[in-house]
Amino acid sequence: MAAIGPSSKIVIVGSGVFGISTALWLARSGYKDVTVLDMQDTARMAYDPSCVDSASADLNKIIRFSYGSEIEYQRLATEAAKIWDEWNLEILTAPTNELPERLRHGDRKLWWNVGMLRMSCESDLGDFEITTLDNMEREGIREFQFRTDDDRDVTRARERGWAHKLDPCRRQDRLGTHKAVLDSTAGFVYAYKSCAWAQHLARKAGVKMILDPQRGKVVDITTKSDQPVVHTADGLRYTADLVVVAGGGWTPSLVPEVQGLLETTAGSVANISIPKDRPELWERFAPENQPVITWGSWQGKEVYSLPRDENGTFKIGWRKTKWTNFEDVREQRISVPRTAHVTERKETRLPIDALNGIKEYISVNFPELVPLGITSTRLCWYTDSIDNSFVVDFVPGRPGVAVCSGGSGHGFKFLPILGREVVKILEGRGSQTVYGHMWRWRSSSEPMRNGLEEGEQGPRVLSKQTMATKADWTFTGQ
Template structure:
C-alpha cells in the first residue's frame, strides 16, 4: 500500500510525471523524486533544445468539449480553473520570484477561443454531440460557444465582445463557405514549455527532488527482485551506473513507456503527429497583429471522418535522427493554410517536428498498478494527444489510484490491453498495419515549399492513401 512515507520514484518529467509529483508532495508525501534524461534546468522544456517529449512544445490547445466522455469534459473544466489561478499567481509575482524564463506578463492559458471547423455545410455528428452534452451538463460554459452561420449565435458572439464578432466570421470564405463548426470562446491555448517550467517550480517548492540530464537522470533499467512467486520493483538503475531504491516506481515516460515496460506494448503505443512552424518576421507588424491571440482563435479543421516489435519514438534527437515529416500531413497543412492564409504561404514553413504522443487502446489514460509486481510498479501514461490540458489537476486523481481510493476514473483508467478480434484504436494492427512508419511516405526537401498560386494540391492528396495518424515501429 502506497502511503506518504513511501519512497516514490517517477520516471519521466512531463505532464503526467509533474502533475503526479505535485499532488503527491502537496498531499504529504515526503520522498518523491523525478528522473528524466532531459536537462530541464537548462533547456526549459524547449523543443528546439533537445526536448522531444510530447510535453515539450511551444503551445498546446486547451479545449473542454468531449461529447459523451463527460468525465474528460469535467476534468478539463476543473483544470481550467487552476490554469487561471496559475495565471493570477504569476501576474502577481515579483520577477525575481519566478523561474526562468517566466515573467509576470506570461499567461499560461490564453482564452483566445478555439474554432472547431469541419468539411461540408452540415455539422458533423461529433460537434453536434459536443454541444448537446455541454448544454446538458455545463450550460454556463455552453453559453460561450457559438455555432457557425447561426444568426442567434452571431448576435451572442457580438454581445460577448467586438473581437468575438470578428473571430466568428474569420472562416466564412474558407472553402467557399462550405464548412461547419462552432467557436468556443471559453477555450484557447497554453504555453506548453513555460507551463512545464512553472509546474516543476511548484513541485520543487513542495519538496519534490529532480535528477535530470544524461547520464544521471536517464533510466537504464528497472531493478526487480523475485522471491518465489512474488516479484517486486526495488528501484531503478540510471545510465551513470547509480542505483536508486524505491518502494514504488511510477513509469510516466509517454511514448517511451513500452520501451521501459514491455508489458505495456499491448496497452499503449507511440504515435506521431506532424507539427509545422511558420515564423512571422519581426518587421511584419501587420501579420503579427493579425495573428495575435487577441485577433485570431486557435482553430482545428477536420477534413472527412476516420481514424510484434515495440513502438518507440524516433525524433531529430534520436541516435538515428529523423528531420522530416509524413508527406500526407504536410500536404494537407499546405492545402488548408494556403486556402485560409495565403500571406503565411508566402512566408513558408520555417521548421518542422514530429510530436510523439502515446495512444491507448481507447484514447483514455492508463493509470494503474502493473499486474504481477505486488503494487511496486505503477503506469501513468496514455495521453493520446489530449493529455496536456490536464497538467494542473491530473495528479489529484492519479494519487487516488495510487492509494486505491476509487473514483469515477478508476474503471476508465484501469490496466487494459488489446483484445483479440476487437478494434483497439489501431493497436491491434501491429507491424502489419498501414500506419507502421516504414510504410509512410515521408516528405523530401522540395515538398516543404508551398505551390505556386493558382495550383491545386487536391490531386496529390488523393494519391496519398495514408491514415492521418502514423506510428513508429522501430
C-alpha cells in the same frame, strides 16, 4: 503491494505532464521522499522544444472542453481551467526573481482564453459536434458556444465580443460556405512555460530532481524482495517502495507489458514564421484576433492551428495519421520515438502526406501565408491507448510498479489537476473514483483498437513513408 505512506520512497520516471503533475500532487499530499528521474535536463533547458524531445516540451497546446459524450473528461478539463486561471494570477503577481528563469522574460501568461473554432470542411455539423452541444446544454454552458449558422448564436457572439473570431479564414466570403462552432471557453497554453512552472512548484513542494543523460536515464526496472529497483545509465540502482513510469513515448520501452494497451505514435507539426515587419499578418495572427482552429471532417479532425506566439511562430498540426517506429527492445519489436535530439537515429522530417495535408490547410484557409512557406517541422511523439483514455494503474505481476501514460494527444490540458486523481489511484482508492475506473489496466475485444492491432505490418510505420525534404516546404509556384 503494501499501501504507501508519507515516508515511502517514490521514484517517478519522466518529467513531462504526467510525471511532474504526479510529483507535485504527491508532495502536496504529504509524501516526503519523491524523486523525478529524466534523461533530459528539462530544468536547465526549461522544456525548450528546440532542444528537448518530449510531447510536453512543445510550443503550445490546445485547451478544449468539447468531448462529445465523454462528459467525465469535459468536467475534469473544466476543473483544470480554474487552476490554470489561478496559475496565471500567481505568475502575474509574483516578484520576477521568484519565478523560474523561463517565465522572467516575454509573456508571463500560461493560459490564453482565445476560443477554439471547430471548423468543418463539410456542408453540415456532424454527430460529434451535435452531441457536444447537447452535453454542454445539460451542463449549463451552451451559452458559450456559438454556431456560425445560428443567427441567435451569432448575435450573442457579437454582444460578447467574439464575432471577429467566427470566421477568421474568411471562408464565407471566399468560398461561399462556413460551418463551424466557436467555443469561447477554450484556447491554448504555452506548453514549455507551463511545464517549467509546474516543475518550479514541485521543487518548492520538496520534490527532488535528477535530470541528466546518465544519472537520470532509466534503462531497466527490476524487482528484488517484492520491491522495484530502478537502474540508470550510470550503473546506479534505486530501490523504491513505488515506481511510477510516466515516460511518455518511452513508456512502452520501459514497461513492455503495455503492448496491446499503449503504443508510441507521432503527430506531425509544422511552423510558419510570421515576420514582425508585416504588421497586417502580425496583428491578424495574434492571440487577440486568431482563435485555435480545428479543420476537417467531424468524424476525425485532421488539421489544427494555434495563434502565433510572441516570436511570430504559427504552429500547424496534422493528426489524420499517427506514425509508428518499430525497433528491437528486449527481444520485442516495439514502437519507439525517433526524435531530433536524444535518440540514436535522428528525425525532424515529416512524411510527405502529412506535410501536404498541412500545406492544403494553409492554401485553403490562409492563402496569404503561402508565400512565406514552411519554416520548420517536427514529429511529436506521445502514447496512444486503445481507446484514447489514459492508463494509470499498477502493472500486473510487477510489485510496486505503476504506469501513468496514454495521453493520446489530449492530456496536456490536465497538467494542473491530473496528479490529484493519480494520487488517489496510487493510494489504492482508484476503484472509488470515476477516473480510477476509466484509467484502469484493461484490454479490448474491438476489431479496431486505435490502430494498436496493426503492428509493424500496418501502413503507419515511419520506414514505409516517403519523407518530405526542405524543398517541399515551399508551395507550388513559389
